[in-house]
Amino acid sequence: EVQLVQSGAEVKKPGESLKISCKGSGYSFTSYWIAWVRQMPGKGLEWMGIIFPGDSDTRYSPSFQGQVTISGDKSISTAYLQWSSLKASDTAMYYCARTDYFGSGSYNYWGQGTLVTVSS
Amino acid sequence: QSVLTQPPSASGTPGQRVTISCSGSSSNIGINTVNWYQQLPGTAPKLLIYINDQRPSGVPDRFSGSKSGTSASLAISGLQSEDEADYYCAAWDDSLNGPVFGGGTKLTVL
Numbered sequence: 340e341v342q343l344v345q346s347g348a349e350v351k352k353p354g355e356s357l358k359i360s361c362k363g364s365g366y367s368f369t370s371y372w373i374a375w376v377r378q379m380p381g382k383g384l385e386w387m388g389i390i391f392p393g394d395s396d397t398r399y400s401p402s403f404q405g406q407v408t409i410s411g412d413k414s415i416s417t418a419y420l421q422w423s424s425l426k427a428s429d430t431a432m433y434y435c436a437r438t439d440y441f442g443s444g445s446y447n448y449w450g451q452g453t454l455v456t457v458s459s
Numbered sequence: 460q461s462v463l464t465q466p467p468s469a470s471g472t473p474g475q476r477v478t479i480s481c482s483g484s485s486s487n488i489g490i491n492t493v494n495w496y497q498q499l500p501g502t503a504p505k506l507l508i509y510i511n512d513q514r515p516s517g518v519p520d521r522f523s524g525s526k527s528g529t530s531a532s533l534a535i536s537g538l539q540s541e542d543e544a545d546y547y548c549a550a551w552d553d554s555l556n557g558p559v560f561g562g563g564t565k566l567t568v569l
Contacts, residue, residue, distance in 0.1 A: 374558075376504075383461060383563040384496070384504065384547055400557050434503055444549040444558030445494045447515060449503040 341365040343373075343435050343450035350456045351425050358421035359453045361435030368416035369393035372438050374446060375409060375420045379431045387433075389441070390418055425457045462487065463548050463561035470567040476536040479564045481548030483529050487559055491551040493531040495524055498545040498563075507546070508533060535566075543568045 346360040361373060374389040388399040392411040399409070411418045418435055433453050436446035464482040471477040481493065495508040506515055508524035511531065523534045531550075535542055548561040 384549075384560045386558050386560070389557075398557070401555065436504075442551050443492065443494070443509070444551045445492075445506060445509040446496075446504075447506045447509070449505070452503050 341437070341448050343437060343448055345433075345435060345450040345453045348454040348456070350458070352459055353427055353457055354424050355457075356421070356423050357425055357455065358419050359433060359455065361418045361420075361450050363392075363416045363418070363437070366437075369413050372441050373411070373418040374436050374438060375407075375418075376434045376436055376446075377403075377431045378434065378452075387420070389438075391441075392416075392418060425455075427457050427459075429455060430457045431455060461562035462552060462555075462559035463550065465546075465548060465561035465564045467562065468565045468567065470569055471535075471538045472569045473538055473540065475538045476534060477538060477566065478535075479533045479546050479548075479566070481531045481533070481561050483531075483550060483559075485529060486554040487529075487550040487552040488526065488531055489529040490553060493524065493526050494549045495522075495531075495533045496547045496549065498547065500544070504547065538568055540568045542566060 342364045344362045375387040377385045387403040388409045390397045390409045392413045408421045435450040437448040492510045496504040497507045498504045511526040512524045521537045545563045547563045552559045
């Protein structure tokens with residue numbers, strides 16, 4: 340069974356750093372793209388970027404380029420999303436999702452989400 | 460403001476058929492396939508329709524998708540109370556080189 344399991348909820352202060360994770364299982368982790376999607380409170384879905392764990396090829400949405408870093412560790416089948424200096428506006432639910440095809444917008448497996456709260 | 464445009468809300472009574480529209484442009488829906496997601500309250504999105512009109516295994520045939528030009532639609536027939544959720548359309552955008560989403564439509568079953 341394909342599963343994406345994300346790390347738990349985080350409460351951070353503005354200016355702090357953070358790295359959240361997404362662990363894949365039940366399939367060949369290095370063979371499928373993993374994307375990160377943001378959902379701010381009461382709002383819609385926003386694509387942040389994507390990584391191909393097989394060779395760490397990474398792409399970013401222009402809206403998130405320079406704001407976050409996406410990385411992966413194929414030895415432990417895990418993708419990461421990290422911030423070097425959080426802002427209150429980063430408060431959101433973050434989902435990882437797998438796609439069979441990079442250029443499709445079709446994500447057939449999703450993690451359960453990681454809630455990030457940034458507050459002083 | 461989302462790149463793809465959806466109505467913010469839709470409603471229907473049990474058993475009815477409802478449709479949700481999604482309007483895009485020549486850089487996304489006009490040249491790429493459309494996907495639909497269902498997000499039940501407090502849960503992660505779930506892929507409902509891919510490649511315009513294909514249903515993943517396990518999705519009831521009450522759900523159907525279509526696309527014409529730069530617009531797409533999701534139809535739900537035989538509406539059930541458990542269909543109450545947020546629905547999002549998505550498509551690859553060649554200008555942004557990434558997928559874009561609609562703002563979501565909240566479906567209420569009266």
